[in-house]
Amino acid sequence: MTATKAPSEPRSQQAVRRPGDRIFAGSAKASGVFILLVLAGVAAFLVSEAVPALTAPAEDVPGGEGLGAYVAPLVLGTLLGAVLALLVATPLAVGIALYVTYYAPRRVAATMGYVIDLLAAIPSVVYGFWGLAVLAPALVPFHVWAADTLGFLSFFAGPASTSGRTMFTVGLVLAVMILPIISAISREVFSQAPALHREAALALGATRWEMIRMAVLPYGKSGVIGGAMLGLGRALGETMAVAIVLSGGAGATLNLISSSNPSTIASNIALRFPEATGLGINTLIASGLVLFVITLAVNMLARWIVNRRADFSGAN
Amino acid sequence: MAKRIEVSDLDIYYGDFKAVEGVNVAIEPRSITALIGPSGCGKSTFLRSLNRMHEVIPGARVEGKVVMDGQDLYGADVDPVNVRRQIGMVFQRPNPFPTMSIYENVLAGNRLNSKRMKKAEADDVVERSLRGANLWNEVKDRLDRPGSGLSGGQQQRLCIARAIAVEPDVLLMDEPCSALDPISTLAIEDLMTELKDRFTIVIVTHNMQQAARVSESTGFFNLNGVGQPGRLIEFNPTEKIFSNPDEKATEDYISGRFG
Amino acid sequence: MSTDTRPAAPAPVQPRGPVRVERRLPRLAPLGLYLAGVALGAGLSALTGSSLSSTVVYGVVLGTLAVFLASRLVEGRRKATDRLVTCLVTTAFGVAMVPLVSLVWTVLDNGLARFDATFFSNSMFRVVGEGGGAYHAILGTLVITALATVISVPIGLMTAIYLVEYATGRLKRAITFFVDVMTGIPSIVAGLFAFALFTLLFGNDVRLGVMGAVALSVLMIPVVVRSCEEVLKLVPNELREASFALGVPKWRTIVKVVLPTAIAGLGTGVTLAVARVVGETAPLLVTVGLITGTNLDPFDGRMATLPVFAYYQLTQPGTDTQAFLDRAWTAALVLIILVMALNVVARLISRFLAPKTGH
Numbered sequence: 001m002t003a004t005k006a007p008s009e010p011r012s013q014q015a016v017r018r019p020g021d022r023i024f025a026g027s028a029k030a031s032g033v034f035i036l037l038v039l040a041g042v043a044a045f046l047v048s049e050a051v052p053a054l055t056a057p058a059e060d061v062p063g064g065e066g067l068g069a070y071v072a073p074l075v076l077g078t079l080l081g082a083v084l085a086l087l088v089a090t091p092l093a094v095g096i097a098l099y100v101t102y103y104a105p106r107r108v109a110a111t112m113g114y115v116i117d118l119l120a121a122i123p124s125v126v127y128g129f130w131g132l133a134v135l136a137p138a139l140v141p142f143h144v145w146a147a148d149t150l151g152f153l154s155f156f157a158g159p160a161s162t163s164g165r166t167m168f169t170v171g172l173v174l175a176v177m178i179l180p181i182i183s184a185i186s187r188e189v190f191s192q193a194p195a196l197h198r199e200a201a202l203a204l205g206a207t208r209w210e211m212i213r214m215a216v217l218p219y220g221k222s223g224v225i226g227g228a229m230l231g232l233g234r235a236l237g238e239t240m241a242v243a244i245v246l247s248g249g250a251g252a253t254l255n256l257i258s259s260s261n262p263s264t265i266a267s268n269i270a271l272r273f274p275e276a277t278g279l280g281i282n283t284l285i286a287s288g289l290v291l292f293v294i295t296l297a298v299n300m301l302a303r304w305i306v307n308r309r310a311d312f313s314g315a316n
Numbered sequence: 317m318a319k320r321i322e323v324s325d326l327d328i329y330y331g332d333f334k335a336v337e338g339v340n341v342a343i344e345p346r347s348i349t350a351l352i353g354p355s356g357c358g359k360s361t362f363l364r365s366l367n368r369m370h371e372v373i374p375g376a377r378v379e380g381k382v383v384m385d386g387q388d389l390y391g392a393d394v395d396p397v398n399v400r401r402q403i404g405m406v407f408q409r410p411n412p413f414p415t416m417s418i419y420e421n422v423l424a425g426n427r428l429n430s431k432r433m434k435k436a437e438a439d440d441v442v443e444r445s446l447r448g449a450n451l452w453n454e455v456k457d458r459l460d461r462p463g464s465g466l467s468g469g470q471q472q473r474l475c476i477a478r479a480i481a482v483e484p485d486v487l488l489m490d491e492p493c494s495a496l497d498p499i500s501t502l503a504i505e506d507l508m509t510e511l512k513d514r515f516t517i518v519i520v521t522h523n524m525q526q527a528a529r530v531s532e533s534t535g536f537f538n539l540n541g542v543g544q545p546g547r548l549i550e551f552n553p554t555e556k557i558f559s560n561p562d563e564k565a566t567e568d569y570i571s572g573r574f575g
Numbered sequence: 576m577s578t579d580t581r582p583a584a585p586a587p588v589q590p591r592g593p594v595r596v597e598r599r600l601p602r603l604a605p606l607g608l609y610l611a612g613v614a615l616g617a618g619l620s621a622l623t624g625s626s627l628s629s630t631v632v633y634g635v636v637l638g639t640l641a642v643f644l645a646s647r648l649v650e651g652r653r654k655a656t657d658r659l660v661t662c663l664v665t666t667a668f669g670v671a672m673v674p675l676v677s678l679v680w681t682v683l684d685n686g687l688a689r690f691d692a693t694f695f696s697n698s699m700f701r702v703v704g705e706g707g708g709a710y711h712a713i714l715g716t717l718v719i720t721a722l723a724t725v726i727s728v729p730i731g732l733m734t735a736i737y738l739v740e741y742a743t744g745r746l747k748r749a750i751t752f753f754v755d756v757m758t759g760i761p762s763i764v765a766g767l768f769a770f771a772l773f774t775l776l777f778g779n780d781v782r783l784g785v786m787g788a789v790a791l792s793v794l795m796i797p798v799v800v801r802s803c804e805e806v807l808k809l810v811p812n813e814l815r816e817a818s819f820a821l822g823v824p825k826w827r828t829i830v831k832v833v834l835p836t837a838i839a840g841l842g843t844g845v846t847l848a849v850a851r852v853v854g855e856t857a858p859l860l861v862t863v864g865l866i867t868g869t870n871l872d873p874f875d876g877r878m879a880t881l882p883v884f885a886y887y888q889l890t891q892p893g894t895d896t897q898a899f900l901d902r903a904w905t906a907a908l909v910l911i912i913l914v915m916a917l918n919v920v921a922r923l924i925s926r927f928l929a930p931k932t933g934h
Contacts, residue, residue, distance in 0.1 A: 018395060024826035025741050031733035032742065032750045035796060039753050042764065042793065045771035095667025103664050112668065119675055121914050123854025124762075125882045126907045129889060130678040133685070138628070176674045183671075207657035230759065237761020239857035240886065266763045266857065273861045288767040292760070299759035303752060372819060374743050401822030411813035415835045425821035428831045475817070482821055 043292070050286035052279060061283055071287050073252035077167065077262030078291065080254065081242065082235035084171030089179045090228045096179070097186035097224075102212060113187060120180035128244030131173040136164030136245060143168070143257045154254050161259040165247040168256040170264075173241050178231035185230065185306070189223030190216050222305055229302030233295045236266075243267035265291040318345035318516045319385045319402075319485040321366065326380035327545075328358070328365050330373065335361045337545035339380070341535060348508060348517045350527035350554065353537030354569070358546025359520045362537070363488050366518065367403035368396040384485070401425075403486040404479035409495050410471030412463030412478070419459040421474055422446060425482035441481055449477035450507050469500025476507065480515070487511065489519040493526065505530050524570065528558050536566045600649055605642050605658060612638030635666055679911070686908030689901040694909075698879070699867040704895035709906050711869035712884035716913075718871055719784050719863065719880060720853050723791035728845055730792075731799025738800070739807040740829055757797040765793040766858030773862075782864045784873025787880065790858035795848050802844025806837045839928035843921045850917035854910050856882035881910055 017025075058066030100113045140162065147158030197215035206214060248263030248271075255261075263271075269284045276284055321343040328336040336358035343349050351359040364370040365378050368389065382389045389399050412421045422442045426433060433441070442459070446452040451473040455466070463474055472492060479487060489508075493501040508517060508530050521527050527534050535551040550563045561567045616634030623629065639662040647655035689708075698711035734754070738747060769790035773781050810833050818828040834841070864877040865887055871878075885906035892899035 018397065018824050021824050021826045024829070025737075028733045028737035028741055029746075031730045032737040032746070034730060035734055035757070035800070036750060036753055038793060038796070039757055041772070042760065042768040045768055045775065046764070049767075049771040049774065092667045092670060095664045096671050099664040099668040103661060104668075115675070116671060118915075118918070119671070121850060121918055122678065123856065123882060123907075123910050123914060125854065125856040125886055126678070126682060126911060129885075129904065129907050130674070130681055132889075134677055134681050135674075176671075179671055207653055209657040209660040210653065212660075233759040237759070237763065239761065239763045240882075243857075244886070244890065266761055269763050269767070270857050270860055274864065285767050285771060288764050292764045295759055295761055295764070296756060299756045300752075302759075303755045307752075367820065369816065369820060372816065397822055397824045399822075400820055405816075405820035407813060407816060407820075409813060411811070411817045413814060413817070413832060413836070415832075415838075424818070425823070428818060428821065428823040428827055430827075478817075478821065 046285055046289045046292060049282060050289045051282075053282035053286040056279055056282070060279055062280055067283065067286055070283060071265070071290055073262040074265045074268050074287060075290065075294075076252050076254075077248070078236055078264040078266070078294070080167055080256070080262070081170045081174055081246075081264055082232055084168070084256070085174035085178055085235040086228060086232050088172060088175035089182055089231060090224070092175070093179050093182035093227070093231075094186055094224060096183040097190050098212060098216075100183075100187055101190045102208065102216070113184075116180055116183055119176065120184075123240075124177065124238060125240040125244070127173055127177055128241040131169060131241055131245035132165070135173060136166075136169045138164070139169050139172070140164045146257055155256045157255045158258060160257050161247075163247065163259065165245055166257050166259070167246065167261045170242050170246050170261075171256070173245055174235045174238055177238060177241065178234050181234060182224075182227045182231040185227030186220065186224045189220035189227075193219040222308065226302045226306030229298055229305060233298045233302060236298065237291060237295050239266035239270045243270040318514060320345045321486065321516065322381075322383045323366075324381045324383070326362070326365065326378060326382065328361055328370065328378050329376065331375040334545040336365075336537075337547055339548045341548060341551050343516060343518060344533065345516045346512055346514075347532040348512050348519060348530050350531035350534045351518065351520045351537060352522070352524055352527050352534060352569075353546070353549075354539075355522075356546075357537040357539045359535075359537040360490050361546070362548075363490055363518060363520050364405075366486070366488055367405055368399050369405060371396055401482060402484055403488060404482065404484035405488045405490065406472070406475050406479055406492045408491045410468055410475050412466075412471050412474050414462065414464045416463060417460045418455050418463045418466070418474060421463040422477050422481050424478055445477040445481035446474075448480050448511070449473045450503065450510075451477055467500070469496050469503060472496060472500065472504060473507065476504075476511075480511070484515070486516040486518065489517065491520050491522060494522060501526070524558075528554060534558075536561075536563070536569060538565055538569070597651070598649055599654075600646060605646070608641040608645050609638040609662070612636075612641035615641075635669075639663070639666070682904060682908050682911055685901070685904035687905075689905040690908060694902070694905055698869045699884075700869070702867070703893050705898040707898075707902065709879075709881060709884055709902065709909065711866070712879040712881045712906065713909065714869065714871055715784070715863075715878040716853065716881040718873055719787045719791065719859070719878065720849060722785065722788035722873055723795055723852060724845070724849055726788060726792040727795040727799050727848070731796045731848075732803050732841070734796075734800045735803035735807055736829060738804050740825070740833070754797045754800045757793075758801065760793065761857075762790075762794055762855050763857040763861070765790045766861040768793060769858065769862045782862065782877045783875070784863055784870075784878040786862035787859045787878070788873060790862050791852045791855060794855065794858070795852045798848040798851055799845060802847065803841055806840030806844060807833060809840065810836045839925050842924040842928055846917055846921035846924060850914050850921070853917065854882055854914055856886055859883050860886070881906055881913075885910065 053061060053067055058064070061067050061070055063070045096116060100109050100116070104112050140160075143160040143164060143166065146156040147160035150156040151158050193216040197219070198211055201211040201215045242264050243266075246261055246263060246267060247259060248267065249260040251260045252262050253260065265287050269288055272280070273284055323339055323341045323343075326336065326339040327334060339362060351363065353359050361370060366382060366389075370376045370378075378390060384402070388394070413424060416424060419442055420427060422445050423433075423438055426438075426441070443452060446455065451470060454470060455474075463471065466474060472495075476492075493504050496504065505526065508519070511517060519527075519531065531554045533551065534554045534557040536549045536557065537546050538549045539546040550557065550561055550566045552562065557566060558570060561570065613634035616632075616637040617630045619637070620626070620630040620633045639659065642662055643655055643659045646658045693706060694708035695713070696710055697706065697708035699707045699709075700711075734750065738750060742750065769786045772789065773783065773786050814832055814836060815828055818832045819825070823831075859880050860883055863880060863883065865879050865883050866877045867879070869879075870876060885903050888899045888903035888906060
């Protein structure tokens with residue numbers, strides 16, 4: 001920044017800084033760097049506590065078949081629940097976002113957005129309560145119906161669970177939980193769609209839907225994708241709701257509606273950690289490390305997509 | 317109080333981009349110096365370099381000398397904060413602090429630096445500065461109201477009062493009237509002619525009539541083309557600039573034969 | 576972009592006048608048709624053995640269909656599509672309301688049974704059946720959340736200041752990016768981090784309130800940074816320049832001009848960040864544990880917190896199951912009230928602390 005080509009007077013660029021400024025700027029910078037260190041620390045400490053499980057002989061790891069065999073079904077369960085949640089939540093969230101930005105009466109739109117945001121404020125343990133007490137029993141008839149009519153799909157192979165505490169129910173609970181984050185980001189990008197384009201579309205005689213299809217959706221597409229990825233990240237790491245609702249087993253199966261479901265990494269940790277000892281703890285931390293890596297990758301990809309949009313839209 | 321500023325061979329850069337090139341000028345004390353020229357010619361940049369305000373923008377730097385009464389403002393041991401205490405500035409858009417009352421706004425220069433003041437002394441500074449800015453009679457009954465509640469012209473005079481309350485030697489004004497209506501503009505111009513007894517005033521303006529009305533000397537900035545650095549084409553007494561300029565470019569600009 | 580609109584449009588009713596007038600449904604007709612469809616759906620549902628969910632599903636589908644078909648016949652294809660999307664989008668909003676309403680209703684319904692003085696004044700010390708309360712857990716949550724706030728706000732605010740006022744180039748981009756990434760750390764991973772950190776420092780099986788506060792801070796800091804950053808960016812540059820031009824050093828400008836101007840937004844952001852972590856369960860489960868008595872010293876052993884209390888009351892009921900379930904639901908109710916109260920406080924802050932303009 002300074003003195004790139006100032007051979008005659010290098011001194012003039014050397015700004016004098018007061019002690020107060022130096023201390024303040026220094027501590028601000030230190031805070032920023034500290035955050036980077038924390039993130040690195042999260043990775044480092046998890047690795048250091050996971051190492052014993054990585055190096056232990058296979059038969060000592062819980063399950064007796066080594067870390068890979070222990071974590072694999074959990075990864076499957078984690079992905080299964082999160083992807084199901086994503087598939088349910090994304091179209092709904094886009095609909096909500098469109099409703100709030102372009103369909104709802106102007107006066108109540110802000111309030112409606114706020115009400116949707118309230119969904120995000122409810123603690124996940126409460127979602128667990130609701131899923132267990134309300135949603136799971138309510139979905140039992142659907143489970144039976146799905147096993148009867150959709151049984152040819154491996155997802156609905158049955159036999160149907162009689163409690164409803166299945167991966168399918170978990171997916172719906174997670175969908176409700178990630179709905180606000182996807183709809184919030186979608187709402188933001190939809191409302192930022194250039195007014196010029198929107199008005200141009202309307203001036204050409206487009207109906208409201210045609211205006212949205214022509215001017216809003218193309219503009220907001222990558223924002224929606226990024227928001228969905230963030231929602232996916234949230235769903236992957238969600239713990240308490242899954243731990244309470246799911247009656248998890250060890251089996252690795254794609255079956256969403258039977259009583260034997262693979263558990264998820266996060267809920268498995270929450271359920272077993274309080275009683276775990278010794279190598280059990282290390283194994284759980286190692287599985288947490290796997291979850292950390294997966295969510296980190298998903299989030300980085302999501303942020304990259306969202307930020308790329310910001311770069312191109314010229315909106316800052 | 318009022319001081320003389322001598323600028324020699326001043327180049328101003330934003331990163332690698334040279335914005336202003338080779339300015340040599342002497343600004344006389346107790347007078348109004350106007351800087352005119354087309355948009356983007358570097359006159360505001362030059363003005364901001366006089367109190368080192370341009371350094372706020374990352375990557376900005378200068379080469380050359382700006383000397384005020386024998387002291388190089390860009391000397392190695394000169395703190396830009398102290399430069400700005402000597403050389404005050406008024407901006408294009410009025411910018412009173414929204415969290416402060418009128419009273420606190422006038423005292424902002426002292427308060428923000430945590431300078432201790434007795435109540436009587438502070439009252440005195442406020443009244444003197446507001447009178448100096450021709451605002452006292454309009455606001456004396458509502459000193460505890462927010463400064464942002466005033467009209468645009470009043471806000472700008474409040475900003476002038478705030479600038480003179482710290483008793484600088486020089487007052488820089490960056491198009492102080494461009495956001496104001498004609499009546500407020502006249503009020504500010506009257507104020508400037510009163511203030512020049514006490515301060516050295518440098519004003520950047522787009523309004524040539526304004527330059528002709530208020531200033532003793534005028535500098536004309538121009539640039540040869542987009543991406544080229546701005547230059548000080550001509551610096552002369554205002555009368556000469558507007559009647560018989562030395563340079564053809566100045567005459568073209570003055571007579572509206574530009575661009 | 577439809578190219579076949581003109582032929583498809585029904586004949587104009589009024590041939591004269593500059594603006595072509597097409598046949599349109601009367602203003603309230605779509606709503607009426609929709610309601611008729613819903614009523615038909617309810618009837619159909621009643622025939623096939625009625626239940627609330629089938630009534631709603633049949634009703635919405637038939638209502639949408641009625642509006643679409645009527646519009647298709649009267650107004651043409653383009654307008655019909657527009658009406659269809661309107662129905663779908665409104666339905667999506669309605670669908671999202673169902674869980675919210677159901678959840679709040681369920682928690683109120685189950686939680687009010689034990690919403691009494693005992694719940695707020697007693698702990699679970701030596702309680703095995705009825706009675707008892709969450710006094711210890713509520714206070715524990717407040718202590719740990721306060722501690723997490725004390726850790727997070729200075730770091731988060733200073734980082735936001737750094738990003739907005741000082742940082743340039745690569746470090747700025749790195750911090751911005753990783754703060755964003757950090758907002759996505761699963762809460763259980765934050766808990767494991769705090770556990771691993773303190774295990775390395777103090778040996779195995781350590782459980783402390785402060786561990787929970789550290790874990791919550793990991794979740795809270797990025798939220799604080801992001802919201803403070805957004806707010807600081809909104810402070811007009813002109814105010815900074817005005818202050819610099821008065822000979823005020825940068826750090827005083829930030830402390831005395833920028834922060835006071837942004838105070839409402841900062842308060843709102845911090846309050847919402849607190850609301851975000853106050854209901855976190857998983858990180859506290861693995862770091863703080865649970866006890867039945869009252870421990871308010873975060874540096875001395877296990878503490879009770881409201882979310883963990885609720886979780887264990889539900890999942891590990893003792894001899895008198897109903898008493899445990901009642902306490903669990905009441906704890907959930909208190910938790911929701913706590914979060915909602917923080918949200919309301921955040922809105923009040925932004926309303927009442929905003930700079931006065933005097934207009």
